[in-house]
Amino acid sequence: MYRIDFRHDLNLVDIRWTGLFDGPSVDAYADELIRRFREEGFAPGYRLLMDMSGCSVQPAEAASAINRRLGSFHRASRIAIVTASAITRLQVRRFMTQSYLRIFACPDEARDWLAA
Template sequence: MPNAHYSINFRHDIGLMDVAWHRFFTADDVGPYADECKVRFVTEGFKPGYLLRMDMSESAVQPQEAVAMFRTHFDGFPHARRIAVVTASAIARMQVRREMTQPYLRIFGTADEAMAWLMEDGCVPV
């Protein structure tokens, strides 16, 4: 069932979890979203070392209450090999850099740029 806040798609051919946020989250929205991410990740048969594209281009900067809930609900989520975040907002970029400190994360202005980086250097699993 589609969700107004986000979409989650899995591309098994390239090991990609492809997430798009369509608006900001409230603190109460984060738990159900995290639960769906976790259930779908397992159901789709994904494992640590996947690729993750998070397209935040349609969402605003997240409220601090929601950011705190993201920290709580995604603690222990399986690690990606590369994370590409998409946003053109300078403020959202600052928020992502503050909250997501993984050295394998990059921020891009477009979904296509993000995908190109995810696919380079033989990052696609065999």
């Protein structure tokens, strides 16, 4: 469903989604991300990589629930989203309006941009 890695060497939260979320999985995901962010000692200004290439567009209810749960989460300095799906790009743009967000089709390009 998802994987969350904290890369201290890059000040990077590296997230990969591999399935569709529902109510319980949204709660589990948000709870784990918030808890581990604190435990790992991360702070605002980190970089975020979200690879969504392993799943299709999220159900509208799940996307809204994720936005509600994490809408006030600690601010990143850069956000890179990976997806080749035009529909997923639209969904990301609807919920994530940060000026420091870029969407990429290729994970390597996203990582290069985050590290620049």
